[in-house]
Amino acid sequence: MQDFSSPIPLNVRKISLRRESEAFVIPGMVHLLGRRENPNPHSTIVEFGVAARIIFVSIIVIQAANSTIKANAVHAQMTQTKFYNSKTKFKRDYHSLLQQKKIRKKRNRGSLYMAMKSVPVIDMQDLSINLPEKIVKACEEWGCFRLVNHGVPIELMSEMKAVTRTLMDLPMEIKQKNYHPEPAGKGYTPPNMASPYFEGLSLYDLTSPGAVHGFCSQIDVSPYQREVLNKYAFAVYDLAQLLGSKLMEGLGLGGTDQLFKDDWAFQLKMNKYNYGPETVGLTGAVMHSDPGFLTILQDDEIVNGLEAVDKITGELVSVDPIPGSLVVNVGDVATVWSNGRFCNVKHRVQCYEPTIRISIALFVLAPKYEKVEAPPQLVDSTTLAATFLST
């Protein structure tokens, strides 16, 4: 769904934002290294000498690698920042950007708290928490969170990942047959100028009759692959519906109502990032917010790279993978529907290592024909309701 080259304009007439609330952090754990007994006490001095040399050489190597990665990252950030700020004539040179990074690093030094900051992790089976409240809080404060124990079987997630890998390996002329006439941009996204390492296959309007069949026949999906795809898409769809009802409950709007009604459009997107040694430090998917209501993302459980903006500090935090978990991103439509309470998180994907990265997103978009409006309970006399209309 995401065509990263052309941000989708929102038809938002009026939007009023609530006061930003304080961000919260999940404090990380400090690991204490255990002591190991030396079986031969006479070798201590020799071992210490060797170890010291190994540590010294490692530090030099790590520092050199670090500065190369940093230089690449800064260069990538500049290229991207220019792309996004061409209107505001953003003119910072390479060295001042490097300088800024050093200052920020110094400021953060000694603060374990800052370094460990990441998006909330919500355990859907944890009976000790108020789940609806926790989900609403995460939508307000981050607009991005991880779900564990979410009910989508882990084996199904792995199977879907493997199927995606195989489909993305199909020849270009086959992938290009993945096409959707209306609305535009809902078929195959080839690598493009803005995102040259990214490509994606798309199954648009998942719940409409014949959608899965249509997608599968376009690119010759095998019966086994089709079964996995179908099972996975609807398991995540069920999870989306569950999240919708928890959101309603958390906001005091009645927990049994279906938020995403039958006329809502859902899109399954299979993404591949073609990374290699030359792309380390560069951007795989440019900074954006998702245009729909929410996205349930199976990110690559091994290859890191997803980064989200902390709305309070404006800093990018790494959304590190947790195998078996799913990421939820709040999109533009949810910000409108919640009358500005929910944060449509800005995020991007960076290349951290020269390895193929795969991700699978289910986008809960918007009603196909109706407009989205904030429920009256979320609009008070001092705020104006926001409206979104699919175009």
Ligand SMILES: O=C(O)CCC(=O)C(=O)O
């Ligand atoms: O690949 C990812 O981890 C994120 C992809 C993404 O942000 C999107 O498809 O909108």
Ligand SMILES: [Fe+2]
């Ligand atoms: Fe996204």
